[in-house]
Amino acid sequence: MKNKNLLIAGIVLTSLTSCGSYVRIGDLTGISNRNLDDSQKYVLLEREVEAIASSENDALEQAVDNMTKEHEGEFLRNAKIYVKSNGKKVKVIGDVWGIQNTNVNVTTNANAKIELKVGDKVVFKRKGDIIDGKIIGLNSDSVIVEYGKRNKRTELKYDEVTKTE
Structure with a gap:
């Protein structure tokens, strides 16, 4: 009888979890x-x-x-x-x-205005090395940068990149 009750409880539990x-x-x-x-x-x-x-x-x-x-x-x-x-x-x-239609204006602590747009060249630090990259996307609080020979991509905050051109 116990085995039968356990079997029924198992079937009910399985059917409830599989629906969700x-x-x-x-x-x-x-x-x-x-x-x-x-x-x-x-x-x-x-x-x-x-x-x-x-x-x-x-x-x-x-x-x-x-x-x-x-x-x-x-x-x-x-x-x-x-x-x-x-x-x-x-x-x-x-x-x-x-389609990226907007440019982003970033204001630094020194109140200098910097405009970032898709295609801009930037540098950023990764494991102590300075890496060159290109902006391929802009978000409200970050940029997407493509870098390296294999076109790796990473998402970085605005204060982690420096515009070079």
Whole structure:
């Protein structure tokens, strides 16, 4: 009798936990709900952001739309797609890419104004070494810098970079 009760409790517990978990259904190199313009230069706007959508129809499309609208982007790269085991919610995690339209003005402690924009050359310190890089994206509180022979990317706060050109 005890074994039967334990079996029933185990089945109920398993069914309750499986309804609330997400199942990874795939990784995509790129995903978009819009037509992309080949003449535009797209830049990384936000890295590893997440959007969740629940809908009877087109939950994946809604999640991608929510993410690109929130971060003012055009498409996602390195997207990971998850679906609730009941199939009613979709979660998307990825990098938002779009057109960088703004420049950022940074005011230093000495009240000097410095304008940073995509394409500017900067230097920053990494493990005691000074590294040269190029700005490929701007966020509200950080810059995304590409550096090295293999085009590595890192996100740095404004006070961690120095404009060289």
